[in-house]
Amino acid sequence: MHTGTTALRLKRRTRRSESTAMTLLNDEDTPQSASPPELTALQRVERKVLWLASSIIDAANAPARKDPDGLKVGGHQASSASITSIMTALWFTELGPSDRVSVKPHASPVLHAINYLLGELDESHLTTLRALHGLQSYPSRSKDPDTVDYSTGSVGIGATAPIWGAVARRYAADTVGRPRTAGRQYSLVGDAELDEGAVWEALLDPSVGELGEIVWIVDFNRQSLDRVVPNISATRLQAMFAAAGWQVVTLKYGHLLRAAFARPGGEHLKRRIDEMTNPEFQRLLRCTPAQLRLRLPGAGADAGADAGPEAAAISALLGCISDADLPKLLANLGGHDLISLQEAFAEIDDTRPTVIFAYTVKGYGLPSAGHPQNHSNLLTPGQMDALAIDLGEDRQHPWQRFDTDSPAGRLCASVAAGLTREPVGASVPPLVPQDLGRTVVGTSSTQQALGRALLDLTRQAPLAARRIVTVAPDVASSTNLGGWLNKVGTWSPTQKRNWFSDDAETILHWNEQPTGQHIELGIAETNLVGLLGELGSTWSRWGEPLFPIGTMYDPFVGRALEPWSFGIYAGGQSILVGTPSGVTLAAEGGAHQSIITPSIGLEQPGCVAYEPAFGQDLEWCLLDSLSRLGRPGGSSSYLRLSTRPLDQTLSDVPADPAARERRRMHVVAGAYTMRRADTPRVQLVGMGALMPEVLRAADRLQALGIEADVVCVTSADLLYRAVRARQGRGEGATAILDQVFPAARPLPMVTILDGHPHTLAFLATINRVPSLNLGVHEFGQTGTLQQVYALHGIDTESIVRAALDLA
Structure with a gap:
């Protein structure tokens, strides 16, 4: 049994509840008076939460909030009602301060209602759902004013976030000394969310089976958006x-239905409900008592003496239940039964992950309960009036809290005190050097430079490393992390034996230990970036900043983009390395050649994108990216790297310290x-692995009597920000534009990159010059590097021809 510090724990009363259930059904006043006082208080809270959640959405759609363009504000009253009982039971009887909860997107009003009752949210916020700077449409760690443990909204991503949050918490405890806590990581998931591939990718990773703190509760209402x-x-x-x-726990029936099943004829009723289709059950929920008595027994029940023995037994059982209680009995599913929910929690x-399938009714407690099109249905003013009467609320004063001296008020105060968390202390990340002090030489690729830079950090900046x-x-070895991995080891919660440690032919060693600094997942990019987001959130969630770096083949960045983007939105700061990239892969063919990723880097909010050409550029960009992690106002980075070996002398890094620092500043600025020619007639602007072709083109043009300036772009992203900042439309440093694209040299421009040509096309607007933009705009082919470059028009010949056309 979980031992949180919640002030209230209701005792298990299964036997008593089942023995009195049928009596309670026949006396509408008995359940309230016969219930234990703490259960009565919990039921009052449940009703209040349902009312507040419904009212929050109702207020968002009030005439005063009408959109001038005629668009509805919307909300999901039925989806909120579906999970109200589950969230009430969880928050008010089970959660401790070390627990964290990911709430399904459409239940955000329920979360805000609970936080309001616990004193975490001011009343002024309750009318601001989906308003500018108000309560967000879906729970948001970074934008909502109250406590939100995990941002949700991108279906499947929020559900799996606590899995990666659990790994991140364990990792931080093992490697940087954060005290390990025993809190659970809950995911409240809609059953339709289980259609998402991200869910099953996460479940299938072998490491997840060891995470005993993971608990999923599936709101199993068997409805989707439309039916x-x-x-x-x-x-x-x-x-x-x-x-x-x-571990799988099934919570299908509440204590009232279970008691009914124990009576004569009950086994037939249970079989009948178990075997009926979902649509039939949902239709019965909307029947009158008379219709239920006719339909619920099953085929032949309306034939009188011709009814089968099972139907007759069911009819006899239903005859003992009043018209008022019969609909309540049918709707008494486990996910709406507070007693059954506590039993499931127990x-x-x-020792292993747990999933609780809690059967529910979408719209439970509302007039729209069980209707197949209730997903976005909004209650009318008349229905809200009726709901207020049914729940004992005041329609004119919808935001009343409980009297502090009432049992429900004391329950809220007790739970609020028990869930109080220690504030997360501000932890300053260790200093990351700007320059490691050596010059990259020889012939190598930016991918190789990544591994070397990480190893150099362990020697020159061990605290940061x-x-x-x-x-x-x-893909650790194929993205050049082998040396790093051998140096720091692989993280595992327990020490494991490396059976190949004495094999002389093994060059990549998997030394699995709690102090390791590499985490290897299965082949699922969604899992990787989900974990990156949570590792990148430890600074704000646990007060321990980490510097997470994820590597994957660049063509798969598109596959990983949504969960990584959502992780950034939720406050996760990390570095994503896409390598190898572009058609520079050549022999790999079109299947592994990326085209759109440079544009992705330019357009992704909360991220700085770099595509360095040379090893020295990569080192500086990596250090700059690391320096922005794990802090308020920090950001993520995307590095697009290549396996193409380049002669590093081409970068011509200045030997003079001042000149070297000036180069570094320009590199990290974009x-x-x-x-720089004496009398230039054209400017060649290249990015990434194509710089040798750009430089050769400049030599060819020089031989033709046409001088050219040559610019190496390291970040189209930062240059675009500089352009917008100069226009007064955004923030960013603009000095780099004056240094590299001075107004006094308005030259016709040829841009070249191994990616879509529009990525650099905006550069011509800086000085309003003619331009030709070379790049890749179709799927590639297998071939030699120069064959593939010529095919796409990004080889030296194509650059020279473009420059001649302009000059």
Whole structure:
């Protein structure tokens, strides 16, 4: 049993509840008076939460908030009602201060209602759902004013975030000394969310089966956006969780239905409900008592004496239940039964992940309950009036809290005190050097330079290097992390034996230990960036900044973009390395050649994108990226690297310390001038692995009597920000534009990159000059490097021709 510090724990009363259930059904006043006082208080809280959540959405759609363009504000009253009982039971009987909860997107009003009752949210916020700077449409760590543990909204991503949060918390405890805590990581998931591939990618990773703090509660209402899902199978889903090593708890029926099943004819009623389709059950929820007595017994029940023995037994059982209680009995599913929910929580096995399938009714407690199109349905003013009467609320004063001396008020105060968390202390990340002091020489690629820079950091800045954690989806060696991995080891919660440590032919060693700094996942990019986001949130969640770096093949950045982008939105700061990249892969063919990723880097909010050409540029860009991690106002970075070996002398790094520092500053600002001609007639602007072709083109043009300036772009992203800042439309340093693209040299421009040509096309607007933009705009082919470059028109010949056309 989980031992949080919640002030209230309701005792298990299964036997008493089942023995009195049928009596309670026949006396509307008995349940309230016969319930234990603490259960009565909890039921009052449950009703209040339902009212507040419904009212928050109602207020958002009030006439005063009407959108001038005629768009509805919207909200999800039915989805909120579906999970109200689950969240009430969880918050008010189970959670401790070390627990964290990811709440399904459409239940954000329920979360805000609970936080309001616990004193975390001012009343002024309750009318601001979906308003500018108000409560967000979906729970947001970074934008909501109250406590939100995990941002959700991108379906499947928020559900899996606590898995990676658990790994991040364990990793921080093992490597940087953060005290390990025993809190659980909960995910409140809608059943339709289980359609998302991200869910199953996460469950199937072998490491997840060891995370006993993970608890998922599935709001199993069997409805999607448009209809009742006819063939959703809890049995199949439960088997999939069980096959992944999870404990599966099924919470299908409440204590009233369980008591009914124990009476004569009850076994037939249970079989009848178990075997009926989802749409049939949902339709019965909206029947009158008379219709229920006719339909619920099953086929032949309306034939009188011709009814089968099972139907007759069910009819006899239903005859003992009043018209008022019959609909309540049918809707008494486990996910709306506070007693059953507490029993399910008590079953959780903390040695492995747990999933609780809690059967619910979408819209439970609302007039729209069970209707197949209730997903976005909003209650009318008349329905809200009726709901207020039913729940004992004041429609004119919807935001009243409980009297502090009432049992429900004391319960809220007690829970609020028990859930109080120690504030996260501000932890300053260790200083990252700007320059490691050596010059990269020889012939090498930016991908190779990444591995060398990480190793150099362990020697020259060990405190900063200790905060680095690398993550890869089974591509550590092919992204040049081998040396780093051998140096720092692989992270594992327990020490494991390396059976190949004495094999002379093994050059990559998997030394798994709690102090390791590399985490290897299966081949699932979604998992990698999900973990990156949580490792990048430890500074704000646990007060321990980490420097997470994830490596993957650049073509798969598009696949990983949504969860990584959402992780950035949620406050996760990390470095994503896409390598190798572009058609420079040549022999790999079109399947592994990336085209759009330079544009992705330019357009992604909360991220700085770099595509360095040379090893020295990569080192400086990496250090700059590390310096922005793990702090308020920090940001993520995307590094697009290449496996193409380049002669590093081409970069011509200045030997003079002042000149070297000036070069470094230009590199991390977005671009630097490689050649400046006396009487230039054209400017060649290249990025990344194509700089040798750009420099050769400049030599060819020189031989033709046409001098050219040559610029190496390291970050189209930062240059675009500088352009917007100069226009007064954004923030960013503009000095780099004056240094590299001075107004006194308005030259016709040829831009070249191994990616879509529009990525650098905006540079011509700086000085309003003619331009030709070379790049890749179709899927590639297999071939030699020069064959592939010529195919796409990014080889030296193509650059020369473009320059001649302009000059």
